[in-house]
Amino acid sequence: MQRPVPRRIGGGLSTGVPAVLSVAAAVALWEVYVRLSGISHLVLPAPSRVIEQIFLNRALLWDNTLPTVVATLSGFALSVCVAFAFSVLLDFMPRLRRALFPIFVVSQTLPLVAIAPLVVLWFGFDLTPKVLLVALVTFFPMLVALVDGYDSTDPEITALLRSMGASKVTVFRCARLPSAMPYYFAGLRIAITYAVVAAIFAEYVGARAGLGIVILNAKNSFRPDLVLAAVVISSTLTLVLFAVTALLQRVMLRWRTYGDER
Amino acid sequence: MTLLSLQGVAVSLGGEPVLEDVALRVAPGEFVSVLGPSGAGKSTIFRLLTGSLKPDRGAIMVSGAPLDPASHGFAFMPQQDALMPWRRILDNLTLGLEVQGMSRKAARARVTPHLSEFGLNGFEQHYPAQLSGGMRQRAALLRTVVQNRPMQLLDEPFGALDALTRMQMQAWFETRWRVARWTTLLITHDVREAVALSDRIYVLSRRPARVIAEVAVPLPRPRSGRPLTAAAHALEAQLLGILLTQTEEPS
Numbered sequence: 001m002q003r004p005v006p007r008r009i010g011g012g013l014s015t016g017v018p019a020v021l022s023v024a025a026a027v028a029l030w031e032v033y034v035r036l037s038g039i040s041h042l043v044l045p046a047p048s049r050v051i052e053q054i055f056l057n058r059a060l061l062w063d064n065t066l067p068t069v070v071a072t073l074s075g076f077a078l079s080v081c082v083a084f085a086f087s088v089l090l091d092f093m094p095r096l097r098r099a100l101f102p103i104f105v106v107s108q109t110l111p112l113v114a115i116a117p118l119v120v121l122w123f124g125f126d127l128t129p130k131v132l133l134v135a136l137v138t139f140f141p142m143l144v145a146l147v148d149g150y151d152s153t154d155p156e157i158t159a160l161l162r163s164m165g166a167s168k169v170t171v172f173r174c175a176r177l178p179s180a181m182p183y184y185f186a187g188l189r190i191a192i193t194y195a196v197v198a199a200i201f202a203e204y205v206g207a208r209a210g211l212g213i214v215i216l217n218a219k220n221s222f223r224p225d226l227v228l229a230a231v232v233i234s235s236t237l238t239l240v241l242f243a244v245t246a247l248l249q250r251v252m253l254r255w256r257t258y259g260d261e262r
Numbered sequence: 263m264t265l266l267s268l269q270g271v272a273v274s275l276g277g278e279p280v281l282e283d284v285a286l287r288v289a290p291g292e293f294v295s296v297l298g299p300s301g302a303g304k305s306t307i308f309r310l311l312t313g314s315l316k317p318d319r320g321a322i323m324v325s326g327a328p329l330d331p332a333s334h335g336f337a338f339m340p341q342q343d344a345l346m347p348w349r350r351i352l353d354n355l356t357l358g359l360e361v362q363g364m365s366r367k368a369a370r371a372r373v374t375p376h377l378s379e380f381g382l383n384g385f386e387q388h389y390p391a392q393l394s395g396g397m398r399q400r401a402a403l404l405r406t407v408v409q410n411r412p413m414q415l416l417d418e419p420f421g422a423l424d425a426l427t428r429m430q431m432q433a434w435f436e437t438r439w440r441v442a443r444w445t446t447l448l449i450t451h452d453v454r455e456a457v458a459l460s461d462r463i464y465v466l467s468r469r470p471a472r473v474i475a476e477v478a479v480p481l482p483r484p485r486s487g488r489p490l491t492a493a494a495h496a497l498e499a500q501l502l503g504i505l506l507t508q509t510e511e512p513s
Contacts, residue, residue: 156344163312163338164361164409174357178348255348258391 045225053229060214065233067210071127071199072237075134076192083139087146091176092168097147108140112201120206130202130210137198138191145187149180182256185249192245196238264326265290265413265445266311271320272470273306280306282470284320288413288447293439295448295456297501298466299508304449305341306471308417311447312338325412337411341418343402345390351401352386358409373408379438380404396427403435413445420455432458433486440483453501457494458485465501468508475504 027047033039034046041049054061086104090097116133123129153176161171203212211230218226250257267287273280280303288294298304309315310322313331322329329335337358345354356369364372377383380400390398399419406414420428420435436459439446450456456463457479465475481494490498 154342154344156340156342157346159312159314160338160340160344161357161361162314163336163415164358165332166361170361174361175346178346181348253348255389255391258389 041225042222043224045228049225050228050232053225054232057226057229061211061229061233064209064211064214064230065237067127067207068196068199068203068212068234069237071130071202071210072134072195072241074127075131075199076138076195078131079135079139079142079191079195080188082135083142083146087143087150087180088172090147091150091172104140104143107136110136112137112198116202116205120202125206125208130199130207133202134195134198137194141190141194142184142187145183145190146180149183150176152183153179181253185245185253189242189245189249192241193238196234196241200234263289265292265324266447267321267323268307268310269321269323271307271310271317271322273303273310273315273317275306279470281317282467283472284466285473286464286476288445290412290445291443293446293448293459293461295450295460295463296466297450297453297456297463297505298471299468299505300451302466302469302508303471304451304466305417308338308415308449311336311415335411336413336415337406337409338415339402339406339417339419341421343390343398343422345398345401345405347390350387350389351382351393354390354401355382355405355408358405362409373404376404376408381434394427395423396431399423399427399431400434407442407444413447416446416448418450418452419448421450421452428455429486433484435459436484436486453498453505457481457497457501463501465504466508474508475501477501 031047034041034044045053086100090100112133115136116129119129119133123132150172157175157179158171161175166174200210200212200215203210204216205212207213211234214230215227218224218230264287267285269285271284272282284307286294286296296304296307306315310317311329313329324330324333324335345351346357349357352370352373355373356364356366359369359372360366374386377386380403382397382401382404385393385397390401393401399422403419406416420431423431432455439459448456448459460479463475463477463479464473465477466472467474477497477500479497481491481497485494
């Protein structure tokens, strides 16, 4: 009678092994190539040198990672709130949806290279432009995920709730919102991978501190090893945020670990 | 005494007439089925009763007064179980009560005593996806009956089940019904199901639907879980004969 066991629990570690192996192999190949070819570290630094630079410049990197983390998380938090607010608004007012959606789509066609300097010009070198740029880049995938997720609600569940006398708000709270959650987490995972990159790009265009500034300065002083050191830090940051999202999803959507119906 | 009556009800959907002239009545404690060919507009009748659709003509009366969907006189069970996959079984069962404004605690206290008679004991904390089709259907039915409405509307409730589970569920349902005597309106296209469960059966024509026959089922209960009697066979043949005249294309 009883359907068996959660499937996705415990799979995390063993499925990570091939990924770790392939990355390790690529890094090893890179290291070997640099050593055998004798290429200058001013052109292509070996991975070992990049690691060494991370260690040697740890104070600098740490001081500049913090502003990037703050910008990323604030921008992302803003984005989550705005995306949710708009998604609810659009769900209750279909006409507004037709009016506003084109604007949101257009917002995604703006090249970041062009828009970032303008945002910095308008809002200065402090936190604000970074937060805005991170939000601009990340809010769309979340909004689309939520709006599509609401529409994925089983019409029979809606009919059932209506027959029970549920109001539109109750239908939204009890059926549409929970139905959208799997979609939302998919959007969240996509958005979080853009967030760090957007923050770094915003810093690169103009900031007082941050990984973007480290990259800019290192590039200008011909230090590819330091550029790559900052890149390693930023990638790690993205991976950590991605893992947090995945963990949150596993906790929030625990019901999905039991069999997949429909 | 009539709990529900429809008189001369007609509905068009998108310009196409779906119900032409539907008249039926249900007395308290009675089990009435509406039997019709696929696409005859059976579910449209339920949409009228749950208030998501208004008739173009005719009257729908509940206990002698015009139907007021806001009074929620009916508990509705849709074709699929429509259990929410993100709610545990217990939280699915209390859904109707919670929507009516009952506290979660009170709703649980109301549901819990019924768990064993519906074969759900020990499964309260499971998610719907962990249960078999039959159990899910029983859960959907319990969610319907705990709402304590004057009348149940069942829209092909066993249609999604495999043949064996469906027979078991019908037998089980008849047993439960004989005890509780819920006033029930069942919509189905399954002749055997209608004969096994009903006191009376209305047969609908092909679209646009009219009531073309009203058949009483005077067979003794319990009827399920035992060999079909000759009388039941004759009734089934009679109903099938009426239905078959409706499924052929007019020449």
